[in-house]
Amino acid sequence: MTVKIGILSVAHMHAYSYASAVNALPGAELVGIADHDQARAESAAKTFATRAFGSYEELLAADIDAVIVGSENVRHRPLTEMAAAAGKHILCEKPLATSVADGRAMLAACKSAGVQLMTAFPCRFSPAMVRLKSAVDNGDIGKVIAVRGTNRGRCPFDWFTQLDQSGGGAVIDHTVHVTDLMRWLLKSEVTEVYAEISNRMFQQEFDDTGFLTLEFDNGVFATLDSSWSRPKSFPTWGDVTLSVVGEKGVLTLDMFSQNLVLYSDKTGGVSWSPWGTNIDELMVAAFAKAVASGSPLPITGEDGLAAAAVSFAAYASAKAGKPVAPEVVL
Amino acid sequence: MFRVAIAGAGGMAHMHASCYTANPNACVVGVYDKRPEAAAEMAGANGATAYASFAEMLEAARPDVVDVCVPTPWHVDYVVAAAEAGLKGIVVEKPMGRSVADCEKMADACAASGTPLFVAHVLRFFPEFAEAKRQVDAGAVGNVVTVRTRRGGSFPRAWENWYGKPDWSGGVILDLVIHDLDWLRWTFGDVERVFAKGISPKLPPASEVNSDYALITLKFKSGVIGHVEATWADPGGFKVGFEIAGDAGLLESNFNQPAGVPFVAALQRGAEAGAAVAVPESPTAVNPYYAELDHFLTCLATGATPSITPKDGCEAVRIALAAFESAQTGEPVVLP
Numbered sequence A: 001m002t003v004k005i006g007i008l009s010v011a012h013m014h015a016y017s018y019a020s021a022v023n024a025l026p027g028a029e030l031v032g033i034a035d036h037d038q039a040r041a042e043s044a045a046k047t048f049a050t051r052a053f054g055s056y057e058e059l060l061a062a063d064i065d066a067v068i069v070g071s072e073n074v075r076h077r078p079l080t081e082m083a084a085a086a087g088k089h090i091l092c093e094k095p096l097a098t099s100v101a102d103g104r105a106m107l108a109a110c111k112s113a114g115v116q117l118m119t120a121f122p123c124r125f126s127p128a129m130v131r132l133k134s135a136v137d138n139g140d141i142g143k144v145i146a147v148r149g150t151n152r153g154r155c156p157f158d159w160f161t162q163l164d165q166s167g168g169g170a171v172i173d174h175t176v177h178v179t180d181l182m183r184w185l186l187k188s189e190v191t192e193v194y195a196e197i198s199n200r201m202f203q204q205e206f207d208d209t210g211f212l213t214l215e216f217d218n219g220v221f222a223t224l225d226s227s228w229s230r231p232k233s234f235p236t237w238g239d240v241t242l243s244v245v246g247e248k249g250v251l252t253l254d255m256f257s258q259n260l261v262l263y264s265d266k267t268g269g270v271s272w273s274p275w276g277t278n279i280d281e282l283m284v285a286a287f288a289k290a291v292a293s294g295s296p297l298p299i300t301g302e303d304g305l306a307a308a309a310v311s312f313a314a315y316a317s318a319k320a321g322k323p324v325a326p327e328v329v330l
Numbered sequence B: 001m002f003r004v005a006i007a008g009a010g011g012m013a014h015m016h017a018s019c020y021t022a023n024p025n026a027c028v029v030g031v032y033d034k035r036p037e038a039a040a041e042m043a044g045a046n047g048a049t050a051y052a053s054f055a056e057m058l059e060a061a062r063p064d065v066v067d068v069c070v071p072t073p074w075h076v077d078y079v080v081a082a083a084e085a086g087l088k089g090i091v092v093e094k095p096m097g098r099s100v101a102d103c104e105k106m107a108d109a110c111a112a113s114g115t116p117l118f119v120a121h122v123l124r125f126f127p128e129f130a131e132a133k134r135q136v137d138a139g140a141v142g143n144v145v146t147v148r149t150r151r152g153g154s155f156p157r158a159w160e161n162w163y164g165k166p167d168w169s170g171g172v173i174l175d176l177v178i179h180d181l182d183w184l185r186w187t188f189g190d191v192e193r194v195f196a197k198g199i200s201p202k203l204p205p206a207s208e209v210n211s212d213y214a215l216i217t218l219k220f221k222s223g224v225i226g227h228v229e230a231t232w233a234d235p236g237g238f239k240v241g242f243e244i245a246g247d248a249g250l251l252e253s254n255f256n257q258p259a260g261v262p263f264v265a266a267l268q269r270g271a272e273a274g275a276a277v278a279v280p281e282s283p284t285a286v287n288p289y290y291a292e293l294d295h296f297l298t299c300l301a302t303g304a305t306p307s308i309t310p311k312d313g314c315e316a317v318r319i320a321l322a323a324f325e326s327a328q329t330g331e332p333v334v335l336p
């Protein structure tokens, strides 16, 4: 069976990567793209040799099985609710929602419509991450004591720094991936968040810097740097790193370190050209396969909301100047 | 020629002794250690005399300088005793003391007798850390926004497993990353508040461990946010690194390399190696330990003020113990 997929908005740059992943996937078809910015839908449709629809409603009325929501963060809820009402399975970009209430509404809409919701957490598909998880599951380092994580990047600007579109700056953008990896790895929920957050990198209204400390219900403690602290001249977009400290050893992961180093007189700079596995392709393939077979999706909407709730707690902690418990979402 | 007497004959004392012996302006004249055989061995290797007591060494060896390299909780005893002996100068290993009160006692005693006291925060003499401060001061990364350091390796084995007794050593937070805390304060100014999680602060008194780990978040008065990783739980070898991110660039040492190795497993191999503490090495022409001690002797000779003051030693201990307290209480600690 060919899984027919539509894309609801390409506002997020990851939507482009997902579109090319769908095109590269045998057994999947990119039926079309819709966007509230029609010109953006048309140019993306041209790039990916597919059709631009005139509206979300039109695309949802077409013969498709599933959608990918790649909009600005605040539109995740309305687009997910529309897709659920139309009976389509959904792969939604992270952060799942900009408030716990929105996230709960999305979960409820999908449940009552009988469709599945997956949060786009491609890092779970990284072969190095899979290897790390199996080492932990295998007991190679014994009981886990602590985790140190980072997910830094360059500031994406655009709607990411317009709070009415994004719901937050660096902290909402970069907390969720690594929080999800930690939850998945530890099979445990975050019980407490402390955060130092600042906007001193760009001196604007949005936060650009976040150092979080997390406590898990199994006693593990962790920190996470979720800052937009990579300068424009950094040789790559950013990083995802984890150091997992156990009683019997340490596992370290530098997810995007499989690179060539290019010193170029054309650009006058140094850059890293990645040669590692395309994890977006693995994630889209897992989504399409589950949709085709009617089996449960590997990552849920609940996972997305639990990770987002940690970022909301980080903002609350920074405001209060003390540790706070994230809202329990499940 | 400075006549130097050393209290302690363990790992760090040997490093200091060899630096004085190599220094044309210094010689080791006396060694005292509560283990006479250790004192005799180190004295022999440096052409010095081993003494049966510290008081006898002060009396008989006629030192100009006393260097205190015993484990941290006893720094105060020897520094205060030496301060009353009318010396030209005193060196004390980091961390300056086991408590802020001990640090203040040492500072006061040396101030009262007019004896220059040098806290051996050697990191300031490691070329990459010194250069990083120069670059930051010169505005290389613009206004600094975040700074991250990491330090550590496997668990240090030493006399009476004193590193493994948090009551004595203060664990990784006090013993190990005092280096980074002093360098951070030197480079980015005073700390406003600290939040930390760690293993040893959660243990009951009189505990003994064979590993430790801590993660510390610092908010500086300048607005800079810092993160310090401290480990005695990594069998993968001693590692030191830092990165400083500003609004105009990023400066790093051993931090974001395109390693091509996205996964590393470092596993304990069972029985521990011999009794030793990893001392970071820096293969440059000048040994940083030599450089710090030579700096102090030069200051004593010229009357210049040493670049590290007793207050610096005291403040680094204050920050570390605030982190220790935060990890105990689970709350951020605001510094005075």
Ligand SMILES: NC(=O)c1ccc[n+]([C@@H]2O[C@H](COP(=O)([O-])OP(=O)(O)OC[C@H]3O[C@@H](n4cnc5c(N)ncnc54)[C@H](O)[C@@H]3O)[C@@H](O)[C@H]2O)c1
Pocket: B007, B008, B009, B010, B011, B012, B013, B032, B033, B034, B035, B038, B069, B070, B071, B072, B074, B093, B094, B095, B120, B122, B158, B159, B160, B162, B175, B277, B279, B280
């Ligand atoms: N700057 C650095 O990089 C660095 C590295 C290691 C240690 N240090 C510091 O140096 C100091 C010594 O540490 P070390 O690794 O050399 O320890 P160590 O265990 O190797 O040696 C300690 C020595 O002190 C002796 N001793 C213990 N209590 C004594 C007392 N009350 N009076 C006299 N002698 C006593 C012991 O017999 C032993 O020989 C500590 O403050 C430590 O934090 C600094």
